[in-house]
Amino acid sequence: MKVSLPGKQSPFFKGEINSLSSKTWRIVKCRTKAFLNALQIAVGITLVILIWQGLALTVNKNIIPPPWETLRLFWVEMFSANILFATWQTFSKVVLALLFTMIVGILLGLLLGLSDSLYEICRPIIMLIQAVPVISWLSLVIFAWGIGWKGPVYIASISLLPISILTTVSGVRNLDKNLLEMARVYRVTRQKILKDIYIGTLMPFIVAILDVSIGQAWKVILVTEYLCGGKGLGVEILMARMNIDFPRVWAVTLIAVSLGIIMEKSVKFVLWKISRRWMFV
Amino acid sequence: MENIPSMDVCLKVQGLNKSFGALPVLKDWDIELGKGERLVILGPSGCGKTTFLRILSGLEKPSGGVIDKDNLKIGFVFQEARLIPWRNVEHNIKFVDGQRDMKEILTRLKLTGFEHYLPFQLSGGMRQRVNLARALIIQPDLLILDEAFASLDLKIKMEIIEDIHQLWLDEHFSIISVTHDLKEAVLLADKIVISTARPSRLKRMIPVPPEIGRKIGSSVFLKMESDLVKMICED
Numbered sequence: 001m002k003v004s005l006p007g008k009q010s011p012f013f014k015g016e017i018n019s020l021s022s023k024t025w026r027i028v029k030c031r032t033k034a035f036l037n038a039l040q041i042a043v044g045i046t047l048v049i050l051i052w053q054g055l056a057l058t059v060n061k062n063i064i065p066p067p068w069e070t071l072r073l074f075w076v077e078m079f080s081a082n083i084l085f086a087t088w089q090t091f092s093k094v095v096l097a098l099l100f101t102m103i104v105g106i107l108l109g110l111l112l113g114l115s116d117s118l119y120e121i122c123r124p125i126i127m128l129i130q131a132v133p134v135i136s137w138l139s140l141v142i143f144a145w146g147i148g149w150k151g152p153v154y155i156a157s158i159s160l161l162p163i164s165i166l167t168t169v170s171g172v173r174n175l176d177k178n179l180l181e182m183a184r185v186y187r188v189t190r191q192k193i194l195k196d197i198y199i200g201t202l203m204p205f206i207v208a209i210l211d212v213s214i215g216q217a218w219k220v221i222l223v224t225e226y227l228c229g230g231k232g233l234g235v236e237i238l239m240a241r242m243n244i245d246f247p248r249v250w251a252v253t254l255i256a257v258s259l260g261i262i263m264e265k266s267v268k269f270v271l272w273k274i275s276r277r278w279m280f281v
Numbered sequence: 282m283e284n285i286p287s288m289d290v291c292l293k294v295q296g297l298n299k300s301f302g303a304l305p306v307l308k309d310w311d312i313e314l315g316k317g318e319r320l321v322i323l324g325p326s327g328c329g330k331t332t333f334l335r336i337l338s339g340l341e342k343p344s345g346g347v348i349d350k351d352n353l354k355i356g357f358v359f360q361e362a363r364l365i366p367w368r369n370v371e372h373n374i375k376f377v378d379g380q381r382d383m384k385e386i387l388t389r390l391k392l393t394g395f396e397h398y399l400p401f402q403l404s405g406g407m408r409q410r411v412n413l414a415r416a417l418i419i420q421p422d423l424l425i426l427d428e429a430f431a432s433l434d435l436k437i438k439m440e441i442i443e444d445i446h447q448l449w450l451d452e453h454f455s456i457i458s459v460t461h462d463l464k465e466a467v468l469l470a471d472k473i474v475i476s477t478a479r480p481s482r483l484k485r486m487i488p489v490p491p492e493i494g495r496k497i498g499s500s501v502f503l504k505m506e507s508d509l510v511k512m513i514c515e516d
Binding site: 178179181182183184185186188189192196197200203 | 338339340355357359361363365366367368372376377378415419
């Protein structure tokens with residue numbers, strides 16, 4: 001009769017224990033990592049609030065109000081009809097600017113990426129647009145359209161367009177010529193080549209364009225609303241400043257920042273879901 | 282260069298020339314390939330073997346000569362697998378719009394169970410099998426192998442050559458392959474053509490009797506190999 005000695009296990013049993021423990025270990029490791037991340041974020045936020053409080057105590061309290069006062073106002077303003085309407089106005093402008101930037105930028109980037117001579121012809125114009133400061137566009141826009149939604153959308157779009165075009169050009173130049181040759185040999189349809197090769201190659205670049213553009217679009221729209229907008233969060237900040245209501249300036253800014261972050265995270269999440277079809281995830 | 286009188290002609294190349302600018306690469310290539318016939322091209326590096334295959338598949342235009350390949354369906358097995366990295370095995374094979382049954386081709390090339398793998402999850406040998414499956418799914422009249430097994434180890438190379446042989450026996454498509462490996466050449470050929478260095482001409486055509494091609498390591502096989510070495514080094 002075979003008797004197993006205490007402390008000695010069959011290799012099968014031992015293996016099972018090992019695999020179980022390694023699985024548990026992986027879960028523990030993941031959860032610890034997530035906990036540490038959350039802790040680090042919490043420490044970061046606490047640090048910001050502490051510095052803020054410190055500044056409120058040392059600098060003029062009217063210019064930098066204490067964090068609790070701003071947060072209280074942030075909570076009240078967030079649900080006021082006025083701010084909700086302004087938020088919708090700003091949000092629509094950001095979406096319009098991003099849509100324009102993505103559609104026009106990617107299409108132009110595709111064209112310029114495919115034709116070297118066209119790229120060389122258009123490069124000075126792109127460089128020029130990239131170098132023109134927002135304030136110069138603003139002067140032109142006020143003369144052209146006056147106060148309203150067109151100015152902020154136009155300025156945000158034109159400021160972001162060069163990034164979108166140049167990133168797409170890099171993506172097109174990154175196309176694997178061998179894959180295109182393979183498709184030619186098998187006479188694959190253009191739609192299939194576009195869907196399976198072009199979009200697949202460009203997907204990381206499209207994600208990168210959005211990554212850079214969302215935050216930038218919010219900032220530019222707020223500034224331009226402040227200077228030439230009819231309605232929106234930028235205008236609300238302007239009104240608060242004119243009324244020397246600094247806590248409100250900070251509260252509206254906080255709303256804009258929070259919305260920017262939420263939008264960025266949501267778009268990235270959706271893009272991640274879509275791009276999984278083309279990426280190794 | 283004499284031609285073997287044979288069956289129906291599936292490909293006829295006459296006086297083919299190719300130059301890249303002032304650089305002549307191919308000079309007066311004449312090749313006739315029968316239906317179901319297997320041709321291997323041997324020659325020094327840079328003599329234009331791959332250029333010839335690229336001309337056949339429509340990737341390059343010839344500078345002169347006539348190629349008669351009416352409605353020939355061509356399957357091309359590239360040296361590197363050229364798989365779409367973000368598409369799985371099944372999608373990579375389907376990409377070329379083949380009419381053949383996917384399951385059958387996966388089974389025959391020992392790819393069953395790997396349908397949903399991405400190329401980076403496969404070994405070099407498996408990737409070449411997918412490359413071959415993609416070429417065969419279109420039910421080609423002509424299969425082109427461009428140093429298709431150059432990067433594979435001997436065992437996997439032999440396995441894939443055997444798979445191709447079995448598929449060829451069943452379906453009798455024509456094959457043109459380019460290689461530097463003499464064993465591979467004898468195993469895959471009904472006839473071997475040897476080209477000179479650039480600007481290359483076809484200097485010799487050697488028929489490979491079927492009984493030699495299947496007897497790897499036999500004295501006749503080894504003799505054929507050594508004869509080929511002599512012929513290649515003749516220049």
